[in-house]
Amino acid sequence: MKATRLFLLLALAAPAPAQDPAVLFVDAATNAPSGAPARYRSLKLFRSRYSPEEYGELRAAREAEERADRAPLRLEGPGVAALFEGRAFGDGLSNVLARAVEPAPTDDLYTEFSRTTVDVSRAPEEWTVETTTRRRILTYAGQRKAGDLTFRWNPATTDFEVVDARVISPDGAETPVDPKLDLFEGDQEWVADAPRYPAGRLATVSFPKLAPGMSVQWTTRRRAHDRDLFSFSETLGSLGSFGEIAVTVAGTNDLARAFRVEEPFWKTIADRFPVETNATPSATTYLVRGGGPGSQIVAEPNMPPLARLAPVLRASSQTAPERAAALAARMWALSDPAVQTNAAALARSLVATNATVREAFVALRDWCAINLREAGPAYWDLPFAALSPADATLAARYGHEADLRILQLTMARALPATLRSSPPAGDGISSLPPADPSIPPGLALRFYNADWDGIRAFDELGPEPASPSFYDTIAVELSERRVGDGTVLRSNYLFDGSTQYAPVFGSRNEGRCHVRVPLPGTDVDGTIRPDAPSDGYDGCDGTETEYDIAVREDGSARIGVAVRHSGRDFETFRKKYEEILPEERRRDAQRLVAALAQSGRLIGDVVAETPADGPCFLRFEAEIPDFAVRDGERLVFRLPGALSVSPAMQKRRFPFRRTADAATETACFVQPPPGWRIASSPADCKLPVDGGFGVQMQRIVQDSDTHTTFTTTRYLRRTEFPAERYPDYVEASLRFRGPDAETVILERAEDAPRP
Numbered sequence: 001m002k003a004t005r006l007f008l009l010l011a012l013a014a015p016a017p018a019q020d021p022a023v024l025f026v027d028a029a030t031n032a033p034s035g036a037p038a039r040y041r042s043l044k045l046f047r048s049r050y051s052p053e054e055y056g057e058l059r060a061a062r063e064a065e066e067r068a069d070r071a072p073l074r075l076e077g078p079g080v081a082a083l084f085e086g087r088a089f090g091d092g093l094s095n096v097l098a099r100a101v102e103p104a105p106t107d108d109l110y111t112e113f114s115r116t117t118v119d120v121s122r123a124p125e126e127w128t129v130e131t132t133t134r135r136r137i138l139t140y141a142g143q144r145k146a147g148d149l150t151f152r153w154n155p156a157t158t159d160f161e162v163v164d165a166r167v168i169s170p171d172g173a174e175t176p177v178d179p180k181l182d183l184f185e186g187d188q189e190w191v192a193d194a195p196r197y198p199a200g201r202l203a204t205v206s207f208p209k210l211a212p213g214m215s216v217q218w219t220t221r222r223r224a225h226d227r228d229l230f231s232f233s234e235t236l237g238s239l240g241s242f243g244e245i246a247v248t249v250a251g252t253n254d255l256a257r258a259f260r261v262e263e264p265f266w267k268t269i270a271d272r273f274p275v276e277t278n279a280t281p282s283a284t285t286y287l288v289r290g291g292g293p294g295s296q297i298v299a300e301p302n303m304p305p306l307a308r309l310a311p312v313l314r315a316s317s318q319t320a321p322e323r324a325a326a327l328a329a330r331m332w333a334l335s336d337p338a339v340q341t342n343a344a345a346l347a348r349s350l351v352a353t354n355a356t357v358r359e360a361f362v363a364l365r366d367w368c369a370i371n372l373r374e375a376g377p378a379y380w381d382l383p384f385a386a387l388s389p390a391d392a393t394l395a396a397r398y399g400h401e402a403d404l405r406i407l408q409l410t411m412a413r414a415l416p417a418t419l420r421s422s423p424p425a426g427d428g429i430s431s432l433p434p435a436d437p438s439i440p441p442g443l444a445l446r447f448y449n450a451d452w453d454g455i456r457a458f459d460e461l462g463p464e465p466a467s468p469s470f471y472d473t474i475a476v477e478l479s480e481r482r483v484g485d486g487t488v489l490r491s492n493y494l495f496d497g498s499t500q501y502a503p504v505f506g507s508r509n510e511g512r513c514h515v516r517v518p519l520p521g522t523d524v525d526g527t528i529r530p531d532a533p534s535d536g537y538d539g540c541d542g543t544e545t546e547y548d549i550a551v552r553e554d555g556s557a558r559i560g561v562a563v564r565h566s567g568r569d570f571e572t573f574r575k576k577y578e579e580i581l582p583e584e585r586r587r588d589a590q591r592l593v594a595a596l597a598q599s600g601r602l603i604g605d606v607v608a609e610t611p612a613d614g615p616c617f618l619r620f621e622a623e624i625p626d627f628a629v630r631d632g633e634r635l636v637f638r639l640p641g642a643l644s645v646s647p648a649m650q651k652r653r654f655p656f657r658r659t660a661d662a663a664t665e666t667a668c669f670v671q672p673p674p675g676w677r678i679a680s681s682p683a684d685c686k687l688p689v690d691g692g693f694g695v696q697m698q699r700i701v702q703d704s705d706t707h708t709t710f711t712t713t714r715y716l717r718r719t720e721f722p723a724e725r726y727p728d729y730v731e732a733s734l735r736f737r738g739p740d741a742e743t744v745i746l747e748r749a750e751d752a753p754r755p
Contacts, residue, residue, distance in 0.1 A: 109138060133217065137285075146207065156382060213692040269309045343407055365495060365502075435482045561592075570616050589620070
């Protein structure tokens, strides 16, 4: 029987004349004003059975209904009721709703307002930040998200107070949180593992008896004191629904006048929600007005951080280089080998007097990786006066980021003056000229900032990191200067928290922008400058895979696999296979073969080579009984390990962003059965070099007398490009994925004997 189409019957009546209200709430789920009589309600009639072809339409209708339930619309102003006069309720209003509401499945919470007051009248000695926030719960998921709040602070530098917390019912009734039942305070997680640091505190507010339609509101006050730096940063925008974001700066001193609104690099949100500024003699308010529920901007994969999309209000008592110089000076003062005698004696005992600089670096790095642990608060939560001298960290055998680097800086300064220059052989870069033995090793500190990750587009924002308040990573740089053929190069060895399994030059921070601060007594100049990331792939995060495939006439195949790891992948691989247990090794071998085919069988053992100087290799062979599908006089199979960028097939509103470099290469050596030849296979293909997408891909097909080689390389760079370029990016990447890019068809040669 022919299926009947899905129908929706709306029983709507014209409203009675009503006085024009000042505020009118319209429920998008029912297309009726709040408080309207029952005749305004929609009537939805659905049949109990649907054919398969009708399911898509049914699902779309149900999803639309759910989105409407999540996104009630609030209309304000005089004349609103005129929208409903003289017409059926669903007539003209439906067009208004279609233009005003953008429902989205992710709209679980609505931030009605967030109001912050920053009192800098006594800064930089102390300052106060008080914030009041109210959120409305729209769904059960929003109820779970808004049910608990967590606040962290360190009493050594901050006084914190939950001034108020309450639940607001839809009818306006307010229920304050009971401090004895719903407010909890305790130590932060790291305190037990790092008792020598001032204990950090944690407060949790639990809102009771929440339900969709309710709101939660809280006010917190932080008073900062005994700090070395005043810094404030607030993004004036939100990816979720919000009604108002306001920051008021109270004070008349120079620091209050230093507050500035920085326009974002991308105007995606800034043009939609402009910043309003209201100034009085004693305070200045920066305000952004958003939309109601359903007007939020939905997050997308691989999008820039909010600070790149919305205006940011900032102020700081120091610039980023000034902060780096002050931190470096304090670290230098606490790392004097003449004072920190225990750390200096340990360094000399670990390094022979005639060792090379490379050998000295490896000895110190490996000892620290094995015998020290990182624990404690974030070092920027404490003043510089709280940084520990090297011997104190050595005695405790633990420390936070800065204290561990102070210890390693002391050990590097205590190295014997008779160190030899390191030969270039064995470090993976055989083309390096020899080091100049007349120049002693240099020392410098590198300070990395999380907001400044090395994307080329950042160059247009100036030389400073986005947030000068702290640097999230510190590295001690030990370097040799190499001179040859008129060129001067520096081999840099970095103490940056890498383990004993890491390659010598495989820093986990390779390619990130940083501020480099030279230290006294070194061969580098005295300027403080931000270094740009390395240009081009330099060997980090590299994986090369080779598949040697011998196909038989019955569709089975014997495949030999060899994987080469370099860069930071080296560290992960080496650690795994040097610590792996026998039973885990067996399971790992099964996993490797199953990745080729579920019916695969391992031939021999899995061989893992993990030399200290790298690179690492993984080799094994497998028998695959059903590798190719027999189709008459043809054998069809897909190349293993196919590489692709695999972007999401979607329409983007935000720029695309990738923050890490990676390079991979896959080579498949296909040997057909005797008397067979390749009838169809992926062709040569090349993506334009970079092309503005930060990706370079190339496939090369080479034939020989015995086999055909399919080599695919992929190089992903840090990148950021606008949303209008995304369709081109997707179209270009499609050439490297799918059946056309992976399928090989073999057929019997015409002159080959047939069975």
